[in-house]
Amino acid sequence: MASTNCWKCLIRPSTAASPYALSNAQRAAAFSTTTTVGAAANAKQKPKVPNMKAKGAAQSLRIRKKAPVKTGRPPAPGERKAMRKRIVLSNTNALEVQGLQELSPETMVDAAMVGKVVTIPGPVIDQLRVVEAFKKNQSWDLFRTPSILVRDETVTLSKKLLDAAAAKKTASIILSGSRATGKSMLLLQAMATAFAKGWIVISIPDAKEVATAVTAYTPLPGTTPLQFSQNVYTATLLSQIGKANDAILSAHTVKQTHTLPIPIPPNTTLTRLAELGARDPEAAWPIFQALWKEITAAGFPPILLATDGLNHMMTFSAYRAPDFSQVHAHDLVLVKHFVDHISGAKTLPNGGAVVAATTSGNIPKTEAMNLAFQQIQEKAAGEQVTLPSPWVVTDARVMESLKNVDLMSLKGLTKAEARGLMEYWAASGVLREAVDERSVAEKWSVAGNGVVGEIARGALKMRIVA
Numbered sequence: 001m002a003s004t005n006c007w008k009c010l011i012r013p014s015t016a017a018s019p020y021a022l023s024n025a026q027r028a029a030a031f032s033t034t035t036t037v038g039a040a041a042n043a044k045q046k047p048k049v050p051n052m053k054a055k056g057a058a059q060s061l062r063i064r065k066k067a068p069v070k071t072g073r074p075p076a077p078g079e080r081k082a083m084r085k086r087i088v089l090s091n092t093n094a095l096e097v098q099g100l101q102e103l104s105p106e107t108m109v110d111a112a113m114v115g116k117v118v119t120i121p122g123p124v125i126d127q128l129r130v131v132e133a134f135k136k137n138q139s140w141d142l143f144r145t146p147s148i149l150v151r152d153e154t155v156t157l158s159k160k161l162l163d164a165a166a167a168k169k170t171a172s173i174i175l176s177g178s179r180a181t182g183k184s185m186l187l188l189q190a191m192a193t194a195f196a197k198g199w200i201v202i203s204i205p206d207a208k209e210v211a212t213a214v215t216a217y218t219p220l221p222g223t224t225p226l227q228f229s230q231n232v233y234t235a236t237l238l239s240q241i242g243k244a245n246d247a248i249l250s251a252h253t254v255k256q257t258h259t260l261p262i263p264i265p266p267n268t269t270l271t272r273l274a275e276l277g278a279r280d281p282e283a284a285w286p287i288f289q290a291l292w293k294e295i296t297a298a299g300f301p302p303i304l305l306a307t308d309g310l311n312h313m314m315t316f317s318a319y320r321a322p323d324f325s326q327v328h329a330h331d332l333v334l335v336k337h338f339v340d341h342i343s344g345a346k347t348l349p350n351g352g353a354v355v356a357a358t359t360s361g362n363i364p365k366t367e368a369m370n371l372a373f374q375q376i377q378e379k380a381a382g383e384q385v386t387l388p389s390p391w392v393v394t395d396a397r398v399m400e401s402l403k404n405v406d407l408m409s410l411k412g413l414t415k416a417e418a419r420g421l422m423e424y425w426a427a428s429g430v431l432r433e434a435v436d437e438r439s440v441a442e443k444w445s446v447a448g449n450g451v452v453g454e455i456a457r458g459a460l461k462m463r464i465v466a
Contacts, residue, residue, distance in 0.1 A: 087134045088141035089125065095429040096144045103148070105197045108158040108189070113150045115420035120146045120192055127195045130244040131306075132205035133188045139456055143428050148189055149421050149452075153410060157186060158193050160406070161353050165199070165302040168351035172342050174310065174402075175357040176373060177410030180453020183357040184308055186410065190355045194304040199352065200245050200295055202237070204338065207309035208362070209233065211329050213318035220333065226321060227331050234284035234334060235277060238291070242274030248301065249274065256297070258290040270294055285333065292337075302352035305341055310356040313339060314369040314398045330397050343401040368395035372402035377409070412450025415440055421452070422459060431459050 101107055103118045120128070125146055128134060140146055148154075157173065164171035175183045194201050209215065215233045219226055242249060249270035258264070261283045262276065270291060277287030295303065307313070313335050319327040329335050340346040341354045358369075371394065375385050388394040413421070419440045425431035433439060447454035 085132075085136070087129070087136065089129070089134065089146050091141055091143055094142060094144040095427065097147075097424060097427045100147060103192055103196060105158065105162065105193055108150065108193045108196075109155055109162060110150075111155055114152055114155060115150070115414075115416045117147045117149050117420060117424040120148065121196070124192055124195045127201070127244045128188065128192060130240055131191065131201060131203040132240075133191050133203065135184050137453075138185065139460055142430050142460060147424065148185065148192070149413075149417065149424075151182075151186075151413060151417050153182075153186055153408060154189050157190055157355075157408065161190060161193060161304070161355075162197070164353050165197075165351040168302075168349070170341060170344070170347045170351070171353035171355075172344060172405045173353060173355045174342075174373075174405050174407050175355065175410060176407055177358075178451070179360040180451050180457075181410040181412065182452045183359070183410055185452070187306055187308055187355060187357045190353075191304065191306055194302075195244075197302075198248070199301050200241075200248055200303045202241055202303065202305050204237070204307040204334075207307050207312040207335075210332060210335060211312040211315075211317040211319075217319055217332070219322070225331060227333050227336065228319065228327060229285040229333050231281040231284045234288055235279075235281040237334070238274045238284055238288060239278035241291070242271045242278065246271050249295075252294070252300070254290075254294060256290075256293060258286075258293070260286050260290060262287075288334075296349050298349070300350050302350050303348050304352055305338055305354040307338055307356045309359045309363075311358055311363040311366050311369065313356075314366050314402070315364045315395070328397065330401070339401050342405060344404050366398070367392060368398035369402060372399050373407055376402075376405070376407045380407075412448060413444070413452050413455070414450065415444055418444050418450055418452075418455060421455070425459060 097117075100117060100119045101113070103120050103124065107113050107118055134140055134146070157175075160171050160173060175186055177183055191201050191203060204210065210230060210233055215230050217228045217230045219228050252270050254264060254268045254270065254273055262280060264273065264276070268276075273287060273291055273294075277284045277291070294300075313329050315329060316326040317329045317332060319332070321327050330339055338354065338356075341348065342356060371386065371388060378385050388399075419435065422431060422435045422440060422443065426433070426435050443455050443458055444450050446458055
């Protein structure tokens with residue numbers, strides 16, 4: 001009989017036993033080279049594996065994600081937009097510059113004031129804030145009080161406004177130029193001059209908001225071609241008109257007969273009429289028409305119509321008609337109201353001006369407007385006028401509306417104007433370097449021959465760390 005310690009017995013059982021008598025665990029133990037004690041120690045050191053549920057032949061690991069912690073309250077409707085458009089006009093840390101003259105119609109047309117900085121009166125600042133004339137990129141928050149530089153274009157523009165009012169004519173002026181040449185700032189100066197002179201100012205701060213389908217619109221029945229009103233935006237515009245021109249509108253009452261969707265009490269002031277339109281968007285456009293009819297009557301001061309971002313008014317908008325065709329910007333009644341006065345199809349009975357500024361950032365394609373500006377410049381220079389290309393469809397409506405405008409192309413500041421501006425920055429404590437011929441020439445050259453926005457960027461916003 002074979003010994004039980006024989007190694008063959010561990011491999012092959014006796015012939016009397018079944019070949020399948022050994023279990024799987026016994027077979028694994030028979031071929032294992034690890035001692036039982038070592039195996040037990042290794043089992044204690046093995047990390048615990050998360051529970052895994054089998055799905056068919058595959059296994060997946062499920063890890064629960066923690067819910068994000070919510071702190072604070074969500075922003076209210078319109079709160080983010082208000083913060084984005086918030087303008088700071090005073091910096092108490094800046095030095096107060098002494099000896100500056102105050103803005104007035106006389107200083108804005110005085111050629112001796114070119115290259116000097118003037119302060120804006122407090123009431124005019126409030127009016128400009130209401131019509132959203134101040135922009136975020138104009139560095140108002142660096143100085144003690146809002147002040148502006150009188151440049152050659154300022155005197156030229158102010159003279160055109162006052163001459164048009166004296167002759168009771170309508171001046172159509174478009175401010176064009178490269179990026180950061182001061183178009184929006186010159187438009188602000190025109191509005192400041194009009195407010196100081198006692199005009200009625202109506203402004204569309206950014207034409208992009210009326211042409212990019214960010215506000216509600218509705219078709220006007222009975223119009224051919226079909227036109228559309230933007231009631232919510234018109235209500236906001238009426239609110240701005242009433243607040244900015246309250247001194248004039250509150251002194252007059254409704255004297256003409258109007259067909260309005262809401263009843264108007266007798267002896268209603270024009271300020272109250274604008275407030276009623278601001279409260280009820282459905283009645284905003286008829287009330288705007290009624291208000292316009294009142295302020296263009298005899299005895300009222302001149303009117304300034306101002307708009308920034310004219311490019312968005314001179315092409316197709318992002319709105320869609322009922323047949324899903326694109327709505328031209330001129331078919332929006334509020335835009336059409338401005339364009340009719342720019343083109344000369346309608347005039348201001350008491351005189352005034354329409355001043356519009358173009359923009360060079362985030363703009364649609366405006367081939368017709370660019371061609372119209374090119375033709376105006378060629379006519380002024382006595383050159384041969386460029387004709388529309390036969391291979392490109394030219395927007396005839398845009399070409400017709402810009403045929404009789406007065407184009408002012410802005411370029412860089414002169415060195416004298418740049419020096420006056422830099423001296424004001426140094427007196428405010430913002431520019432901490434000597435202002436002499438060398439520093440002015442350096443900033444003027446680096447800024448592309450006096451581009452005012454680039455001068456401000458290089459002098460106020462860039463810091464070189466040694």
